[in-house]
Amino acid sequence: MTAGEFFGEVKSIAGRWIKKTLRRPPFLFFSLVQPIVWFVLFTAAFASVADIPGFKESTGTGSYLTFFAGAVIIQTVLASAMQSGVGFVTDMESGFLDKLKVAPIHRASILLGKLLSDGARILLQTAVILILAFALGVGIATGLLGLVLLFAIALAFGIAWSGISTFIALATKNSESTLMISLLTTFPLLFLSTAVMPKLLLKSPVSDIAVYNPITYIADGLHGLIITPGLNWSVVGLAFLIIGAVGFITLSATTTMFRRTVSA
């Protein structure tokens, strides 16, 4: 098996998933409507948060909408990544995974193709949110490079987080469990971080928990790129470092579980 063959396999498998995703009406609906609902609801309900003394000084913006854009990206990536595993469950149930297993391919391309397609889906959803944010008047203070880094964070974070749901899916072979765990974790992680509220306004114990929540550092990175002119490499670097650490754990666990699944 040559490298060219491997590349072709990954491309075909990722292409299959992307095609499937785009053909699913609920996906298009949620990718568009959910961020709109988030923007409208939250910024209407929490607009006055920006008037609290200290908000502008600590975040760098007087607009809650601008601050909230990062949270919408995180929420969407979390929710999307948590669906990633479901595809494996349906493939196991339909027998399609057997079809892939009996084909003369590198079995790694089954997992890699899937994760890459998850990444592509998340990039697309991030782009939708950013277009929406621009339309609502949010700017990216760090310019084009900042925009590229924003996508890079969303992509890396998305793939790292997809590892969790893929692991759960492979371990439980059950889509309900996979989705339940997603529902149960997404919101606590989001609200126990600096994604929706700046650190200054978080009260103990939330502020204490937020320090240990990886989402906090990813949110700080995104907020920084959107709000603060001039790239703050230490904040962005920390976000990537955290994503790298999370990704290392989730993807190693997923790979181990995947090996066990395909070699059964």
Added chain:
Amino acid sequence: MTAQASTSVSKSRSSSIAAPRLTAEGDAIIHVENLVKVYDPDIRAVDGISFEVRRGEIFGFLGPNGAGKTTTIKVITTLIKKTSGTAIVDGIDVDKNPAGIRKIIGYAAQEVGIDDELTGRENLRLQCALYHLPKEEREERIAELLKAIDLEDAADRRAGTYSGGMRKRLDLAMALIPHPKVLFLDEPTTGLDPQNRAAVWDYIRGLNEQGMTIFLTTQYMEEADRLADRLCIIDHGHIMAEGTPASLKGSIGADVVTLSFKTNGVANPNATAKAALARIHGIREIQEVDGGIAVYAQDAPALVPQLVLALNDAHLDIAELTLTHPTLDDVFMKYTGRKMRTEEVTPQRRTPWGARRRRPM
């Protein structure tokens, strides 16, 4: 597809002469010895089976639900790991080089493995990519197969909208994409209507005539009888009998009279009947089977009056009496003590794949 021509000459499907016993190892393309598969916690799905499939033949695995057919196929096609024993395909050991086996086989599972959200054509395209077909050959190969399984009209609809029979055919085409040396078909016609079943049989036979070795499992006696050059009867993880359909039927060497009784009055009609018939001269064997007894005799028609009289003397009311020359049903009954359901096929077809063909999609 030509190398096997010499072996296929020697076989004759319609004649009753048994195929010659396997002489050299080189004849066998699949070699299985003492294969055991135990599922967790302690389910012995396959319990020490041995058999060989010869190059260029259609080999059948006939058995009821839960016999171990799928399990055996999954071990040979490298989908699951065996507990012990040996399985070799075209000289390649499943343990040593599973990837090598995957390159030369095609597999259509019992439950079709197609992607419902893709069209039939897209499913086939994906399969081409997975089997690394040269890009310039792909579309031609797909068109050829779509034509062969009569799915041209539906090729660009989502597979999720296909009927059961169309899905089964698409799955068969998927298995054929790589021009496999050995084709594994796990119950290829289960769920098909008689027309479609007959068309699949014709198609499988055609593939075999071009030299493809085919391993198929089935629950249908008639399918095994019509298609297989040789077959194994498998039940509860054991091979109960092996041979050509003709030799298996010949092994009964007698006609079969199957009897069942009304339950009025007599406590154990089967045992009573066995005792009552024991004295009749000319009966070779009496066996208790599902719902009655089977009487094996060389010239059964001549014996029927005596049978009926003897049973009448024993106060047994006959519910049903059938007399048959040996069929694979009888072979199955003889070796397992149970009946298997059979289905009749009436090929009154207008188009090769049945009446569904020109229905608007």
